[in-house]
Amino acid sequence: MLTGRDSRRFANRALGTRFNLIRPLNQPYQIMACASLGLGFIALHGRPRACASSAPAAAAAPPALGDVTRPHFPILDQTVNGCKLVYLDNAATSQKPVAVLDKLQDYYSVYNSNVHRGIHALSAKATEAYEVARQKVANFINAETYREIVFTRNATEAINLVAFTWGLSTLREGDEVILSVAEHHSNIVPWQIAAQKTGASLKYVTLTEDETLNVEELKGLFTKKTKLVSLHHVSNTLGSINPMQDIIRYAHDHGAKVLVDACQSVPHMTVDVRGLDADFLVFSSHKMCGPTGIGVLYGKHDMLMAMPPFLGGGEMISDVFLNHSTYADPPLRFEAGTPAIAEAIGLGAAIDYLSNLGMDNIHAYEVELSKYLYSKLSSVSGVRIYGPKSGSERAALCAFNVEGIHPTDLSTFLDQQHGVAVRSGHHCTQPLHRHLGINASARASLYFYNTKREVDAFIDALNDTIGFFSSLH
Secondary structure, three states: OOHHHHHHHHHHHHOOOOOOOOOOOOOOOOHHHHHHHHHHHHHHHHHHOOOOOOOOOOOOOOOOOOHHHHHHHHHHEEEOOOEEEOOEEOOOOOOOOOHHHHHHHHHHHHOOOOOOOOHHHHHHEEEEEEEHHHHHHHHOOOOOOOHHHHEEEOOHHHHHHHHHHHHHHHOOOOOEEEEEEOOHHOOOHHHHHHHHHOOOOOEOOOOOOOOOOOOOHHHOOOOEEEEEEEEOOOOOOOOOEEEEHHHHHHHHOOOEEEEEOOOOOOOOOOHHHHHHHOOEEEEEEOOOOOOOEEEEEOOOOHHHHOOOOOOOOOOOOOEEEOOOEEEEOHHHHHHOOOOOOOHHHHHHHHHHHHHOOOHHHHHHHHHHHHHHHHHHHOOOEEEEEEOOOOOEEEEEEEEEOOOOOOHHHHHHHHHHOOOOEOOOEEEOOOHHHHOOOOEEEEEEEEOOOOOOOOHHHHHHHHHHHHHHHHHOO
16 A cells, blocks of 8 residues: 555556645545546546446426436536536536526626726726626625625635724724634734734634534623624535624624625625624635626625725725825725726626526425435434534535545546546635544535435445445545
């Protein structure tokens, strides 16, 4: 058996591809006998293809949402490594429907122009489309006004914006920010930097035995110094759904503000910022059928008005003099320079698409898919699923490990032998993985265009992969 660096180098060379293989430092590289046999040869040539397939749905059954929407996503109709693609990496990024692709093409081919700066016809049309998209976002999350919607590069930048404007101007030495061990790195690192600059301290909530947020522990962390709670709505690793409305109410009763990381909730369920009474809420376009390169910061208008600029330059100013400048009102105060115009318009098209499907319909279908995925995956021998157990409400994703198989090896074989795309690694939640006592996990995550047949294909592929690794012992 090869271990450590030698095994990793051999496997990379055998595959003929540079994989970023993440291996526990205190464990042997778990390709086991596969490395000595030549991983690339076995994975690509040494086994007959065993692409999982399943019978079509019964003709009498009404079409599921996944069947209805799949034709809208041409990327899904392809083969990968000789097998029909089964795309189960939606928590990382979603696919884009034709309606969004057409809107992007339309902008660049018909009225490509800069916004807010010109009075000619193309600029006027681009500006209108850009600002209409902002209003669509406001309506989608029930913001009180479009002025509460700030376009950013992504949700990560949105959190950084709050940390380096509100955070640096509000936090003082001894103040406290409450996070959880299950946060995405994007909701940890900016607050670490802000705390270092201001002298504030970070407190972390842990998990219950069911691997959900320990709400009672959270309540016990509040003091008179608590200024902010920044938590995920839905965990991208555990699949757990936090009771944000109750948490926000409790935080406000103790004088603290709340930022909600809604990257895994806004694409999948109805999110009402006024119903939640969130002070800040962030999400990304690319996880909800929209383009990459644009995210959203929602902030209550009075809070945005009190925050200093994040970046300086064009668009965000009112007047510029040689020795000082005055700034525009939000949201333009926080949108320096030429924005992601096409991406905003594409996000607006994605919101139209999702709204036409109905977010309640999407959520109901995904609840059904989630139960099906959990049931099927938990029946596979040697599988450990992380997060709340069966019977609890979960998002339509499962992070898991298989005994004796490293998740990167597992994911590689699922892709190369079966065309099944799942995630492997720490999913930008290293503190959570350390809390769980693991270095990495595999993750299958669904969206409304997935089907139960794809879940079956994934499970068949997983069983075949486990069988292959077991045969090497």
